[in-house]
Structure formats: structure tokens, C-alpha cells
Amino acid sequence: MKKAYILLFGLVLFTGLINAQKKDKSTKKADTEAFPFFITKTKPNRPLSAAVARNYDAYEAVRPEQNELYTQFKYTKLKGFDYNNGDGTITRRDPSKVIFENGKYYLWYTYRNTPVKPVGMARAKEATETIPSSDWDLSEIWYATSDDGFTWKEEGVAVPRPPKPQPGWRSVTTTDILKWKGKYYLYYQAFMEASGLRGDFCPVAVSYADSPDGPWTAANQVVIPNGPEGAWDQYSIHDPYPLVHDGKIYLYYKADFDKRPELNPSKIRMQGVAIADNPLGPFIKHPLNPVLNSGHETTLFPFREGVAAIVQRDGMEHNTIQYAKDWINFEIASITELLPVAAGPFVPDAFTDTKNGQGITWGISHFINAGGNWNHTELARFDCDLSLEVDDQGMKEHYYQYSPEFHYTHKLSAKQLERIKQQTEKLKK
Ligand code: AAL
Numbered sequence: 001m002k003k004a005y006i007l008l009f010g011l012v013l014f015t016g017l018i019n020a021q022k023k024d025k026s027t028k029k030a031d032t033e034a035f036p037f038f039i040t041k042t043k044p045n046r047p048l049s050a051a052v053a054r055n056y057d058a059y060e061a062v063r064p065e066q067n068e069l070y071t072q073f074k075y076t077k078l079k080g081f082d083y084n085n086g087d088g089t090i091t092r093r094d095p096s097k098v099i100f101e102n103g104k105y106y107l108w109y110t111y112r113n114t115p116v117k118p119v120g121m122a123r124a125k126e127a128t129e130t131i132p133s134s135d136w137d138l139s140e141i142w143y144a145t146s147d148d149g150f151t152w153k154e155e156g157v158a159v160p161r162p163p164k165p166q167p168g169w170r171s172v173t174t175t176d177i178l179k180w181k182g183k184y185y186l187y188y189q190a191f192m193e194a195s196g197l198r199g200d201f202c203p204v205a206v207s208y209a210d211s212p213d214g215p216w217t218a219a220n221q222v223v224i225p226n227g228p229e230g231a232w233d234q235y236s237i238h239d240p241y242p243l244v245h246d247g248k249i250y251l252y253y254k255a256d257f258d259k260r261p262e263l264n265p266s267k268i269r270m271q272g273v274a275i276a277d278n279p280l281g282p283f284i285k286h287p288l289n290p291v292l293n294s295g296h297e298t299t300l301f302p303f304r305e306g307v308a309a310i311v312q313r314d315g316m317e318h319n320t321i322q323y324a325k326d327w328i329n330f331e332i333a334s335i336t337e338l339l340p341v342a343a344g345p346f347v348p349d350a351f352t353d354t355k356n357g358q359g360i361t362w363g364i365s366h367f368i369n370a371g372g373n374w375n376h377t378e379l380a381r382f383d384c385d386l387s388l389e390v391d392d393q394g395m396k397e398h399y400y401q402y403s404p405e406f407h408y409t410h411k412l413s414a415k416q417l418e419r420i421k422q423q424t425e426k427l428k429k
Helices: 002-032 050-057 121-126 404-408 414-428
Strands: 074-077 090-093 099-101 104-113 140-146 152-159 171-180 183-191 204-209 217-224 238-245 248-257 268-276 300-304 306-311 320-324 331-335 357-367 378-387
Touching: 090 378, 104 152, 104 171, 140 171, 152 171, 152 183, 183 217, 183 238, 238 300, 300 357, 306 357
Parallel strands: 171 238
Antiparallel strands: 074 378, 090 104, 099 104, 104 140, 140 152, 171 183, 183 204, 204 217, 238 248, 248 268, 300 306, 306 320, 320 331, 357 378
């Protein structure tokens, strides 16, 4: 009997030792299988969380500074534009892409110069032939040139408001430039009513010239019409933005839709594309429109075989740079901050029908709150590294430091303070 007990004890001890060793090895195995300190460039063959798998599958690099479509943005105040001391009578906004011709840079933009500042879209009924409703009401398309992209010489009007009933008789705004077979085309929003009366409603019209200095001839026709009743783009065709791809003109645009007064902000903004073989149309809207689910203005550039977009302000995917290899189906390429608003980049290969877009490093954008929101807008220069030709690590830091004072400018409202007070009171009951 005694021997049996000793044998049993030995067996239990031996089994315990084996298990301890197994546990030790499995712990060691777990340790050796931990995610590595030096991350691998290629996706490892091991179980990954959704986030880390996405870090490999959704982006071209595992870290921002090696992602060609990640960048920060730097801003510079422009010289050469006067804004009447910001009294709201002069605005310059919604710049076109920048082009380089005749040994200098060219830029077109919305120019308003009215005796008084805008009354605001909500009071559009009070607008007159001299009182603007919105910041871009009663506007023309003006242009400027520059030797360096920092100091600009305002050249004057390019496209004036045409006489009634031509498209744009109330206001011509938010233009962009196309160079096609040696001729130049300016596409712009053509308002036939004061913005804000029913909404920011307009189609797109076009003018053309043999030189970037004009004279410009209005085609006196709508080239991108509003969509049919009930369509997402039935009211607004904004921010026309032409590029050349596949031997055609790809004109991207934005529409505001789904306005529901009970919601605030009450609109959704998305972007579509219309394609034509001829600059004067017909433009065929893509059946998959909208093709970008976010973004307030349109800013795109050829990149490798596809097209990239700077997507800012509105939508579920704002503050991103996106990429569509087929120019239609966009994916998020990076997430960034302080993106340029209404950016008109200098895109050297915008019209070359390139199969290997090189990207961008600068352009012109705007600040709508230059003189207190809706009074006037001012143009500014932005710089970045979204270029295959440049590797500027100074543009690839991971974040900006915003000062405490900047954070404190974003204050709680009285309604939010009241909610917080109620929540605290509830705890004390
Ligand atoms: C801009 C653009 C269009 C809108 C208004 C002027 O940011 O989206 O041009 O109509 O605002």
C-alpha cells in the first residue's frame, strides 16, 4: 500500500513538472509571438487586430512620414491684394487651380466689390442690385499673375456678370481653369438669383479664350445642368474642377443636398464627376455619382495612374486625402489636419493626360472668416508635400501643437453649460 502512495505521489509530481514546463514554454511562445518592436514593412503572417490589419491594407505605408499621400500644410499670407481694411466690401475667394504660362503663374478667383458688406443668405430677400446676399453674390471672375506664387499682381476682370437672362447675370463665382488643345476655358457657378433666396442654387457655365489673359467669350449656355427633380444635385452644381484623363475632360463638382431645417448643420455635401470629349459639352454625369462622400470644395490632382483629392470641412470623411486608381472609386489614403479650404493647387500635369501623376506641393486657398464670418474672404498660399518629386520630411510630422489659447477660443455654449449643470445637479440628488 505504501509503495502505491509513493508511486501516485511521484506520478502527480512528474505530471505537475511537465505541465509547468509546457506552461513556461507556452508563455515563452506567447512572448516570442508578441507584435514586434520593429514593425515590418510588409504585413506579417500572424493574427492581427482589425486596426493593425488596416494599417497594412488601407495605406501605402505603415507610418505617415513614408506615405506619399500624407502631408501637413503650411500657410503664407499673400502680398498684392487689398481688402479695404476688412470692411466686407471686397472679397476674393474660391481660387482656381494655378497654371504657369508666359513665364508666370496665373490664378482666377471670385471677386466681389460692393458698396456694403453682405446681409447674409438668411436675409437674401433684402439683397438688391448693390446689396449682396452672400459673400459671393454680385461677383465677377477676376485674375492675377505672379512670378513667385507669394506676391501677386491683380490684372482685373476675366469674366464679368453677363446681361440678363444669360447664365450668371446675378453672379459668376467659384471658377476653375482648363487648358485644352491650346485654348483656355473658365468654368464657373452661374447664379440667376441671389444666393440664399431659395438656397445656394446654380448651374455651371463656361467662357473661353485663346490666351490666359483673355479676352474671354461667354458660351452663354449651361454646361453642367442641375440634376432632375429629386436628384442629389437638383439645386446646386458647385466648385467645377476640370482635369484631363483618358483623352477626356473629367469635371468634378460638389452639390449641397438633403437640407432638413430640423437638423443643424442642415445639409450634406458630396462630390460628383461629369465627363466630356469637348470642353463645351455635352458633359455626362457618372452613374456612380456622388463619387466622394465628403468635402466642401473640390481639390484634386492626378497621382500615379489615378487621381487624389483633398477632402475637407464636410462629411463623414472630412480631413482626409483620398485616392481613386480609376478616377471614380475613392478610398482614404491618409488622415491629416489644417487642410487648405477651397484649395486651387498648382498642378503641372492637370491637362497632360498623364499616366503617372506627380502630385502637388503648393497652391492657393482661402479663409472665409478673414473679417468675421461671411463679411469677406481672403486668399492665402498653402504648401505641402503630396509630390512624388519631393520628399520634404518637414511636411510629414504627425501633428500640430495647438496653443491652450486656441483651444479656449472654442467655448461651451450657454445651452451646453446648462446641460452640464443639470447633469451635476442630478448626481447630487
Ligand atoms: C464655396 C463653394 C461655392 C459655394 C460658395 C461659393 O465654398 O462651395 O462657391 O456656392 O461657397
